[in-house]
Amino acid sequence: MKTASTRNINIDCLRYEPAIDSEPRRQAYEVPFTDDMSVLQGLQYIKDNLDGSLTFRWSCRMAICGSCGMMLNGKPALACESFLRDFYPGGVRVEPLNHFPIIRDLVIDQRDFLVKLESIKPFLIPGDRKAIADGTFLQTPEQMEEYYPFSQCINCLLCYAACPQYGLNPAFTGPGALALLHRYNADSRDAGTRERMEIVNAEDGVWSCTLVGYCSEVCPKAVDPARAVNVNKINSTKDFFRHFLMPK
Amino acid sequence: MQVVQVDVVVVGGGGAGLRAAIAAAESDPQLRIAMISKIVPMRSHTVAAEGGAAAVVRPDDSLDSHFDDTVSGGDWLCDQAAVEYFVAHCGPEMIRLEHLGCPWSRKADGNINVRFFGGMKVQRTWFAADRSGFHILHTLFQTSLKYPAIRRFDEFFCTDLIVEDGAIRGVLAIEIATGEFFLFACASAVICTGGAGRVFRQNTNAGTVTGDGMALAYRQGVALRDMEFVQWHPTALPGTGILITEACRGEGAILVNRDGYRYLQDYGLGPLDPWPRPKAMELGPRDRLSQAFWHELQKDRTVATPQGPVMHLDLRHLGAKKIHERLPLITEIAKTFVGVDAVKEPIPVCPAVHYTMGGILTTVRCETSLGGLYAAGECSSVGIHGANRLGSNSLAELLVFGSVAGIGAADYAHAAPRRDETSMRKQAEASARRLLGMLTTTGGEHLATVRGEMMDSMEAGVGIYRREATLTGTCGKIAELRARYRAGLQLDDHSRAFNTEWLSAIELGFTLEVAEAMAHSALGRRESRGAHMRLDGYEFRDDENFLKHTLAHHGGDGPPRIGYMPVTITKSQPRRRAYGGAGKKAEMS
Numbered sequence: 001m002k003t004a005s006t007r008n009i010n011i012d013c014l015r016y017e018p019a020i021d022s023e024p025r026r027q028a029y030e031v032p033f034t035d036d037m038s039v040l041q042g043l044q045y046i047k048d049n050l051d052g053s054l055t056f057r058w059s060c061r062m063a064i065c066g067s068c069g070m071m072l073n074g075k076p077a078l079a080c081e082s083f084l085r086d087f088y089p090g091g092v093r094v095e096p097l098n099h100f101p102i103i104r105d106l107v108i109d110q111r112d113f114l115v116k117l118e119s120i121k122p123f124l125i126p127g128d129r130k131a132i133a134d135g136t137f138l139q140t141p142e143q144m145e146e147y148y149p150f151s152q153c154i155n156c157l158l159c160y161a162a163c164p165q166y167g168l169n170p171a172f173t174g175p176g177a178l179a180l181l182h183r184y185n186a187d188s189r190d191a192g193t194r195e196r197m198e199i200v201n202a203e204d205g206v207w208s209c210t211l212v213g214y215c216s217e218v219c220p221k222a223v224d225p226a227r228a229v230n231v232n233k234i235n236s237t238k239d240f241f242r243h244f245l246m247p248k
Numbered sequence: 249m250q251v252v253q254v255d256v257v258v259v260g261g262g263g264a265g266l267r268a269a270i271a272a273a274e275s276d277p278q279l280r281i282a283m284i285s286k287i288v289p290m291r292s293h294t295v296a297a298e299g300g301a302a303a304v305v306r307p308d309d310s311l312d313s314h315f316d317d318t319v320s321g322g323d324w325l326c327d328q329a330a331v332e333y334f335v336a337h338c339g340p341e342m343i344r345l346e347h348l349g350c351p352w353s354r355k356a357d358g359n360i361n362v363r364f365f366g367g368m369k370v371q372r373t374w375f376a377a378d379r380s381g382f383h384i385l386h387t388l389f390q391t392s393l394k395y396p397a398i399r400r401f402d403e404f405f406c407t408d409l410i411v412e413d414g415a416i417r418g419v420l421a422i423e424i425a426t427g428e429f430f431l432f433a434c435a436s437a438v439i440c441t442g443g444a445g446r447v448f449r450q451n452t453n454a455g456t457v458t459g460d461g462m463a464l465a466y467r468q469g470v471a472l473r474d475m476e477f478v479q480w481h482p483t484a485l486p487g488t489g490i491l492i493t494e495a496c497r498g499e500g501a502i503l504v505n506r507d508g509y510r511y512l513q514d515y516g517l518g519p520l521d522p523w524p525r526p527k528a529m530e531l532g533p534r535d536r537l538s539q540a541f542w543h544e545l546q547k548d549r550t551v552a553t554p555q556g557p558v559m560h561l562d563l564r565h566l567g568a569k570k571i572h573e574r575l576p577l578i579t580e581i582a583k584t585f586v587g588v589d590a591v592k593e594p595i596p597v598c599p600a601v602h603y604t605m606g607g608i609l610t611t612v613r614c615e616t617s618l619g620g621l622y623a624a625g626e627c628s629s630v631g632i633h634g635a636n637r638l639g640s641n642s643l644a645e646l647l648v649f650g651s652v653a654g655i656g657a658a659d660y661a662h663a664a665p666r667r668d669e670t671s672m673r674k675q676a677e678a679s680a681r682r683l684l685g686m687l688t689t690t691g692g693e694h695l696a697t698v699r700g701e702m703m704d705s706m707e708a709g710v711g712i713y714r715r716e717a718t719l720t721g722t723c724g725k726i727a728e729l730r731a732r733y734r735a736g737l738q739l740d741d742h743s744r745a746f747n748t749e750w751l752s753a754i755e756l757g758f759t760l761e762v763a764e765a766m767a768h769s770a771l772g773r774r775e776s777r778g779a780h781m782r783l784d785g786y787e788f789r790d791d792e793n794f795l796k797h798t799l800a801h802h803g804g805d806g807p808p809r810i811g812y813m814p815v816t817i818t819k820s821q822p823r824r825r826a827y828g829g830a831g832k833k834a835e836m837s
Contacts, residue, residue, distance in 0.1 A: 017743055036487060036555065036585075048696035052740030052749040057287075059454040062490045062581060064382055065291040081584050103425050104746040110288065114402070122390040124349035136346040138358035144351060151351050151383065155290055180390075187349060 006032045009084050010091030011042050013054060016102050024102065027051075028091075033084040039092060040068055040079040043106075055105035063220055066156035070106055071095040076158035076218045097161035099170070113157055116173050120181040120199055125192025143188040150183035150228055152221040159215035159225050165208050172208040173199060175215035175225030182228035185235075197239050206232045249429045249680060251673070254282040254399070255661040257419045257437040258654075259406045259461055261289030263381070263643065264625025265440035266388035267650030272438075272658040273395035279658055281398045282432050284421050286405045286456065286751070290389045293442055293454040294646065297381025298493035298577060300373035301643035303338035305362055309370040311335045316820065318641060321367040321533050322605075322634020323778035323789065324822035325474065325797065325815055330612045330631040332818060334641075334648055341647035342374050350387040351376050353574075361837055363574075364498040365640045367533035367827070369526050371837060373640040378493050378577045384643060404430065405751050406460065408679045409437070410672050411468045415619030415664075417672045420679055424751065427744025429680040431673065435664035436620035436657040439465055440650065443604040443626040447763045449703035451601035452484050452491040461627040463758035465608045466765065470616045471799040471811070473629040474606035475762070476770035476780045479637055480712050482537035484600035485585055487555030492578050492597050494639040497530040499574050500836060501563040503537075504594070505549040511559075515540040516826075522833035532827045535636040535779040538599040542712045553596055560594035567591075599712065603642065605633040605779065606769070609799065614653035620660050624653035631797075631816070635778020686753055687744075692736035695753050702729050702756075702763055710767050715784040719771040726764045727807060733760055734805065765800035765808050772810045773798060791822050 011031050016024040029046045037045075040061055046054050057067045061080045068079040073093050084092065100108035130137065159175035160166050166174050173181075181200065185193045200206050209229045216226040258269045261283055269283050285292065304314050314335040319326045342360075346352055352360040353375050365373040376383040392398055403424040410418035410431070419432040444459025445451040466472050482503075483492045497503070502523075505511045510529065513520050517532040517540070524531060541559060544550055550557035563571055568591045571579055575590070582588040582595045608623040610616055610630050616623055624630070625646040632645060702725075709722025733756065741749040775790035776782050795815055800808040 017745065019743055019745060034554075047749070052695070053743070055741075055746050055748055059287055059291050059456050060293065060296045061455065061488065062296060063584065064379070064577070065287075065293075065295045065454065067287065067291050104743075107746050109425075114288070117390075118393045123394050124347070124391075126347065130347060132340045132343050132347070136343055136352075136360055139354055140358040141354050141356060143358070144354055148351055151386075152379075154295075154382070184349070189347075189349065 066154035076161040127191030147186035162214040179225035179228040260440035261285030262292030263294035264646035264650035268654030271654030273397040299495035300375030302640040321638040325634030327631025327816040328818040435661035448601040458755040459762035477605035479603035480538035480599040481602035483597040489600040525831040558596035562594040622653040689736035692738040
C-alpha cells in the first residue's frame with residue numbers, strides 16, 4: 001500500500017457556463033493529494049472545499065458506470081481510475097470529452113450516442129421463440145467467446161472522443177455503437193444480423209472508419225471496437241456480394 | 249412549468265425501474281410510460297453489483313431450501329408470504345433475462361452455471377463473471393429501447409411526489425441540463441430509486457445512492473420499514489469502500505487476520521474443515537462476517553494500513569486461470585485501486601455500508617399506502633430481507649418485484665379516473681418556488697460541512713454495534729443538522745443549467761430524513777437481530793418483544809414517530825440461527 005503523505009498538485013479545469021461565458025475559459029486549482037487519490041477525488045475535493053460550481057459527472061467511482069470520461073492532458077480517460085500521482089509534478093489539464101457539445105464545464109451532451117445506440121438495435125432478435133418454461137438457450141463457452149468481449153462496453157464514450165472520423169463526421173455511427181452491434185450479431189441466440197447489416201453497410205456505418213485504432217487504445221474495458229469494425233467491413237463486403245449474387 | 253401527461257411514471261432507471269417499465273409496456277403497449285432518472289439508466293448503481301442473482305436451478309436444490317436460507321438469513325424478520333412469492337419467481341426471471349441476451353456464465357455443455365454465495369445452502373447464484381449487475385443492467389436498458397411505450401427522461405431529477413386525497417397525481421422533476429421544472433401528471437408511479445448507503449461515509453455505493461425515493465414517499469406519509477437494518481459488506485477496499493465481491497469467497501477465497509489466522513472460526517462459523525462447505529466460515533452471512541471484523545478490531549488483530557484497519561482476502565490458492573475467468577473485475581479493481589495482483593497477493597478488505605434492508609413499506613404486490621404509488625428494489629421494503637439480506641437476493645429481487653410493480657402500476661393506471669389538475673399544479677409550483685429559493689440563499693453553511701457531520705455521526709452512532717448513548721447522540725445530531733439545513737445552505741453555484749451543487753443540496757435534504765429514520769428505528773429496537781447489534785444489555789434476539797417490524801412515520805420538522813407491525817409467518821417458526829458446524833465438503837463447479 002502507498003503511504004498517505006500529502007503533496008499539492010495543480011488541476012487546471014475547463015470552465016464553461018453558457019448563460020455567463022461567451023466561450024470556454026480555464027480555471028486552475030491547487031489541490032492537496034495523497035498517492036491513492038484519483039483525478040475524480042481531486043475534482044470532488046475542489047467541489048467540496050474550493051468551488052462548489054465546478055461541474056462534472058460521476059457515480060460509481062470504480063470504472064464500471066461510465067460517467068466520468070474526460071480529457072486528461074489531452075487523452076480520453078475515466079477520471080475515477082486515473083491517479084493524481086501520475087500527473088505529478090506537472091499537473092493535470094481536465095477538459096470535457098472531445099467531439100461532443102459541452103453542456104457545462106466538464107459535462108458533455110451525450111444524446112447523440114444514445115440515439116446511435118438505439119439505432120443499432122442493441123437487443124436480442126431471437127430466431128427461435130422459446131417459452132420461459134422451456135428454460136435457457138444452450139450456448140457453449142466457445143460460442144460465448146464470439147461476442148463476450150464486445151459485451152463489456154460501459155458506454156463511457158472515450159472511443160468517440162478518440163475517433164478522428166467521428167470528429168470530422170458526427171453522423172458516423174462510431175466505435176462504441178458498432179462494437180455493440182457486433183456483440184448482438186455475433187451472439188448464437190440472435191437472428192437480427194440482416195436488419196443490422198443495413199446500418200453496417202450505410203455510408204455512416206463501418207466504411208467511415210479509417211482504421212486509426214485509437215478507439216481500442218483508450219477503451220478502459222479492452223472491448224476493441226476497431227476489431228469489431230474491421231470484422232464488419234469483411235461482413236459488409238460479403239453482404240454486398242451476397243446481395244449481388246442472391247438479390248432479396 | 250411544462251406539464252407532461254402520462255399514465256405511469258417510473259422514478260429511477262436501475263434494474264428495478266427498467267424491469268418495471270418493461271413489464272408495464274408489455275402488459276399494455278398503448279400505455280404512456282415516463283422513465284425519469286437522475287442519471288442515464290445504464291449509469292445506475294445496479295451496474296456495480298458483482299456476484300450474481302439467486303434462483304433455484306440445480307436438481308439438489310428446492311424452493312423450500314431457498315426460502316429457508318432467506319428466512320433464517322434474515323433472522324426471522326422476513327415476511328414469509330413475500331419470500332414464498334419471491335423464491336418461486338426468481339427462476340423464470342433469470343431465464344427471461346437469458347432470453348433477452350444476458351451473458352450468464354456457462355458450463356462446458358452450454359447450460360448456465362451457478363456459484364456458491366454466503367448463507368446459501370446450495371449453489372444457486374447465477375452469475376456473469378463478476379460483472380453480473382453490469383450485464384443485467386445493460387441487458388435491461390438495451391432491451392427497454394425496443395418499447396415505444398417507454399419514453400425516457402434521462403437526467404431528470406425527481407424532487408417531489410404530488411399527492412391528493414391519498415393518491416399519487418404527479419411527479420415533479422428538474423431537467424438537469426436546463427434547470428427547468430417538469431410536472432409529470434400521472435395515474436400511477438413506481439419508485440425504484442435504490443438505497444441510501446451514502447448516509448454513511450465508508451460505503452460501497454455510488455454517489456447517487458442518496459435515498460431520494462425513500463424520502464419522497466416518507467414525506468408523503470408512507471412509512472419506512474425496518475430502517476435500522478443496514479448491511480455492512482464485509483469485504484470492501486479501505487478508504488474508497490469499493491466492493492470486492494462475495495463471489496471471491498463463493499469461489500473459495502479465505503479471510504485471514506494479521507497473524508494469517510482464519511478468524512471466522514472464532515465467531516460461530518467454524519470449524520475450519522472440511523473446506524469449502526456451504527453456510528460456514530467464509531460462506532457465512534454478511535452480518536456475521538462484518539461483526540467478526542469488529543471483534544477482531546477490538547482485539548487488535550487486524551492489519552493496519554494508511555487507509556485504516558483491514559483483513560486479508562486471499563484468493564491465491566484458486567489459481568490464475570480461475571481468478572481471471574470468474575473474477576476479472578475485482579482483479580482489475582485490486583490492481584488499479586490498491587496496486588495488488590490478486591493472483592500473487594491477498595487483497596486488503598474491511599466492512600463498508602452496502603445495502604439498506606429496510607425501505608418504503610409495500611405489500612407483496614409492491615403497493616404502498618398511497619393509491620397508485622408502488623415501490624420496488626432496494627428503496628422498498630417488500631419484506632424478503634428481514635434483518636439481514638443474503639448476497640444475490642437483491643438482484644433477484646429487483647427483477648421479481650420490478651415486474652410485479654410495473655404490472656401493478658399499469659393495471660392501476662387503467663382503472664384510475666382523470667381528475668382536475670388545478671390544485672396539483674399549484675402544489676408543484678409551490679415546491680418549485682421553494683427549491684428555486686435554495687439558489688439564492690445567502691449566509692448559510694456549506695453543504696459539504698453538513699453532509700460530512702451527518703456521515704460521521706451515523707458512523708459513530710449507527711454502526712455495526714450500537715449503544716443507547718451513542719444512538720441518542722446521533723438522533724440529537726441529525727435533528728440539529730436538519731435545523732441547520734432548514735436555515736439554508738450557501739451555494740457557490742447560482743446557475744440553472746446542470747447545477748449539481750443544487751441537486752446535491754436537495755439530496756442532502758433526503759438523506760438527512762432517511763438517516764433520522766434509521767437512527768430512531770435503531771434506538772427503538774432494544775434487542776440484537778441480524779445486522780442490528782446492541783452492546784448495552786440487549787445483546788440477544790428477543791422474539792417476545794421484538795419479533796415485529798419497525799415503522800418510521802415522518803414527523804415533519806420533528807423526529808419520526810416509531811411504530812411496529814407484525815411479521816407475516818407462514819411456515820417457518822423462529823429458531824436459533826446457526827451457521828458453521830459439521831457439514832460435507834462442497835463440490836465446486
